[in-house]
Amino acid sequence: MKKLLIAALLFVGIASFAQEKKERLTPEQRNEKQLQKLTTELNLDASQQAQVKQLLADRSAKAEKLRDARQEQKESGTKPTAAEREAFKKEMMAEKDANDAKMKSILNADQYTKWKTIQEENKDKAREKMKEYRKDKN
Numbered sequence: 001m002k003k004l005l006i007a008a009l010l011f012v013g014i015a016s017f018a019q020e021k022k023e024r025l026t027p028e029q030r031n032e033k034q035l036q037k038l039t040t041e042l043n044l045d046a047s048q049q050a051q052v053k054q055l056l057a058d059r060s061a062k063a064e065k066l067r068d069a070r071q072e073q074k075e076s077g078t079k080p081t082a083a084e085r086e087a088f089k090k091e092m093m094a095e096k097d098a099n100d101a102k103m104k105s106i107l108n109a110d111q112y113t114k115w116k117t118i119q120e121e122n123k124d125k126a127r128e129k130m131k132e133y134r135k136d137k138n
Contacts, residue, residue, distance in 0.1 A: 027064060031056040041118060042111045051106045059099060 025033065035053050038044060044052060073080065080088065104112050 027060045031060055038115070042107065042114055044107075044111070048106055048111075052103075055099065055102055055106070062095065 031053070034056055035049065038052060039049055042048075103115060107115060
């Protein structure tokens with residue numbers, strides 16, 4: 001009985017520790033983490049780091065604004081029309097293309113190619129996570 005109690009307490013302790021570790025990062029922390037990762041993977045120089053940091057900050061601010069607008073819309077209970085969804089999709093694609101163009105101007109050819117490869121890998125990982133999420137939800 002004692003062993004069972006100790007095992008249960010140990011499990012609860014580990015579970016609560018794991019929950020604390022999953023704490024959300026602030027946008028600034030996420031940007032810094034992403035900048036460090038890109039610096040390492042792409043071997044960015046100081047000038048490139050500064051430019052990429054600014055690009056990440058701009059992108060993060062726009063995403064935050066869109067997230068807030070989406071949350072307001074969700075709380076009000078109104079759903080976007082098909083035209084609004086299509087316009088949003090086009091806006092997102094234009095934003096993505098603009099970010100790609102900015103990254104292309106910051107990075108050299110080899111770095112840009114590697115960055116695009118990383119982007120594709122991340123997209124594939126996101127698709128896999130979404131498949132798992134949908135599978136778990138059903």
